[in-house]
Amino acid sequence: MNFGYLLIVDQQEENCPDYAKMAYALALSIKNTQKPGYDQVAIVINNKKYLARFKSLWVFDHIIEWSDKTFWDGRSYMDRLTPFENTICLDVDMIFLRDYSHYVDYFIENCDLYVTNKSYTYRGEIVTGNHYRKTFEKNQLPNLYSFYTFFKNSAEISMEFFPLVRNITEYPKEFSNIFLSEHKPKILGTDEAFALSAKILGIQDDISYDLEFPKIVHLKPMIQNWPWPAELVTHHVGLYLNKQGQLKIGNYSQTGIVHYVEKEFINDENLNVLEELAWKK
Amino acid sequence: MEEIEFLDEIVFPETSYMAMFDSVSGAVLAVGPTTAFGDSKNVIKIDSDTAEMIIDGEINIFNCAVDVRNLTFELIEKKTVSMIDDVLHRIIDKNWSSIDNPDIYLTVNVRLKKIVVELTEEFHGTYKLPAKYQPLIKRNIIWDGDTVLNFYITEYNDPNVLYDKFNILLKDLVDNKITIKCKNLPKKFSIYTRRVLKNYVLEMK
Numbered sequence: 012m013n014f015g016y017l018l019i020v021d022q023q024e025e026n027c028p029d030y031a032k033m034a035y036a037l038a039l040s041i042k043n044t045q046k047p048g049y050d051q052v053a054i055v056i057n058n059k060k061y062l063a064r065f066k067s068l069w070v071f072d073h074i075i076e077w078s079d080k081t082f083w084d085g086r087s088y089m090d091r092l093t094p095f096e097n098t099i100c101l102d103v104d105m106i107f108l109r110d111y112s113h114y115v116d117y118f119i120e121n122c123d124l125y126v127t128n129k130s131y132t133y134r135g136e137i138v139t140g141n142h143y144r145k146t147f148e149k150n151q152l153p154n155l156y157s158f159y160t161f162f163k164n165s166a167e168i169s170m171e172f173f174p175l176v177r178n179i180t181e182y183p184k185e186f187s188n189i190f191l192s193e194h195k196p197k198i199l200g201t202d203e204a205f206a207l208s209a210k211i212l213g214i215q216d217d218i219s220y221d222l223e224f225p226k227i228v229h230l231k232p233m234i235q236n237w238p239w240p241a242e243l244v245t246h247h248v249g250l251y252l253n254k255q256g257q258l259k260i261g262n263y264s265q266t267g268i269v270h271y272v273e274k275e276f277i278n279d280e281n282l283n284v285l286e287e288l289a290w291k292k
Numbered sequence: 293m294e295e296i297e298f299l300d301e302i303v304f305p306e307t308s309y310m311a312m313f314d315s316v317s318g319a320v321l322a323v324g325p326t327t328a329f330g331d332s333k334n335v336i337k338i339d340s341d342t343a344e345m346i347i348d349g350e351i352n353i354f355n356c357a358v359d360v361r362n363l364t365f366e367l368i369e370k371k372t373v374s375m376i377d378d379v380l381h382r383i384i385d386k387n388w389s390s391i392d393n394p395d396i397y398l399t400v401n402v403r404l405k406k407i408v409v410e411l412t413e414e415f416h417g418t419y420k421l422p423a424k425y426q427p428l429i430k431r432n433i434i435w436d437g438d439t440v441l442n443f444y445i446t447e448y449n450d451p452n453v454l455y456d457k458f459n460i461l462l463k464d465l466v467d468n469k470i471t472i473k474c475k476n477l478p479k480k481f482s483i484y485t486r487r488v489l490k491n492y493v494l495e496m497k
Contacts, residue, residue: 246375249382251450254480262452280388 014115015051015072015095016041018103019085022061028274031061034103036277038070039285041107043256043292049112055085055092067289086157086201087180090164090173102158104277105227105270108258114225115161123166126205127159128219130229131267132236133248133260142233149194152206153215158270159225160205168214175208176201226267228260245273252281256288309343310335311365313358316431320356320365323347338365360429361393361414380444380451381487383494393421395489396441396465401497405477407458409441411465418469439463441488443472448480455481462488 018034038052053073054062062068073094080088089100097119118125130138141148162169179186183199186207196203209215232241241247248261250271258265271277312322315334322329323346329335336358342365345351357366383398384391397419399408411417414431421428439462447453456476464470483494 245377249376249380249451251452253450254448259450259452278388280385283388 012048012119013096014049014119015053015093015098017089017093017095017098017100018052018054019089019092019100020054020056020061020103021078021081021083021085022057029277030103031056032065032282033274033277035062035065035070036282036285037101037103037105037107039067039282039289040256042070043285043288044107044109044111046110046112049110049115051095053094057081067286070289083201084180087173087176087204089160090162090169093164096164098162098164100157100160100162102270104272104274105158105268106258107268108256108265111225111268117224118161119163122161122218123163123168124172124218125161125222126209126219127156127225127227128154128221130156130227130234130270132234133228133230133244133263133265133269134236135263135267136236138229138234138236140234140236143231146191146194146196146203147206150191151210152191152203153209153219155202155206155209155215155219156227156229157201157205158229159227159268168217171212172208172214172218175211176204179204179207228265228267228269230260230270230272243273245275250276252284254284254287256285307340309338309340311338311343311346311356311358313360315360318357318360318431320353320358323353323356336363336365342367360431361425378487380484381492382449382451383483383485383492386493386495389493391491391493393425394419394491394493396485396492398443398483398492398494399497400477400483400494402477402479405474407443407472407474407477407483408469409443409460409465409472410469411462416466418465418467439488441465442486444484445474445477446482446484447478448482450482451484 018037020030020034022031034054038054041052042050051072052070053075054071055075055077056062057078059074059076062074075092075094077085077092086100089098099115132138144154146152147154179199187195187199190207190211209218230244232244235241235244237247251259258269308326309323310326310329311320312329312332312335313320323338323343342351346353346356351367355367358364359366393412395412395415397410397412410419412419413421414428416430441460441462443458444451444454445456447455455478456474458472460470485492
């Protein structure tokens, strides 16, 4: 089996979120929790110099320097950039908390391309709020989340899907004017590009049917089913990572993959917890 | 007609604003255009948006203060403490904290199971601030005699698991450090508090 996780980072200079650090933390958490054979990690980064400060670069099995595209646009090239035959491409502001290798087994056996179509609150409820998804609702796009995307490189469907995603990313205004006229997004992000590509190709039911997994906790504040508006999740609940690498949010133990959103979560202390666990493993 | 054309060519300078403050307490006494304060001492430049909101009464001047140490203008809103980090604030270990001017400093001797709590010398406590903050202008603050500092000793980074707790009256830390003997002090733990002051730091010995 040739499988691995792909992380794509475009690290900007000062005053930008430290995506390289988040990718490093995610790679540590993958190494800490996944079984051998399911714990390969490749990072694509615009400049390797941003990784030099980390103590355990061995958590990256492949380091690929690539800077042809900036910001999020590089993610539409995930099929070209991956060194694996079977890949799960992840957003870097996520953390693994237990073994999810059974997800991988399922995807490899049953899917050529799968894009997640639901997310969960920290209390384990399915996210139903549309605060961040007005473009999807008004334009009847499939509710796709690009933060966890499985694909087989050789699959025909990948060869149709990703080139169209690239086109959409390259010409956002043109695609918005034609296909997203009911509610144009301020920025046509990867989620919108994925959803639009799936809709145009008419493959949404093939690449994103209903599954109970992956279970990904999405910590954007306005979709936590709280009865009040929230600016940040951490204004209302704490995120507590213990020495065993287990995470509680408020008083809820987390077992799914957590998409923490607030970049400050990966501070030096939490990074040290993840590093110590990796060193002891 | 000529006069109007002449007026059109005048470029009016952008109004800048200042706040006058009490040098000891930092309370803001007046806000207005820079020209209004002449050579007055104890004035600080503030941004025009904030100044105009104060002048228009949108911000109460009594909710404004100047940090006399850093000479920064601060808005102090009286509000219910509702953010979780204020209600349940984890005191960060010195090794991981970027705070070098703590208001409250805890020194933990794990072997002896003792915790020493100190207030910064800036508020007339016993904790000495680093040389870069010296000489220090001490702030004359009269503490409400009932202000209590609550400390909770918990599982490392998990306030859901409580091992021990203790309370200290803030006024008791003036010119005095307090040592607490803790029976239940595990090897790895965190200390949480209700955030009465801004900066807290913990040192393990």
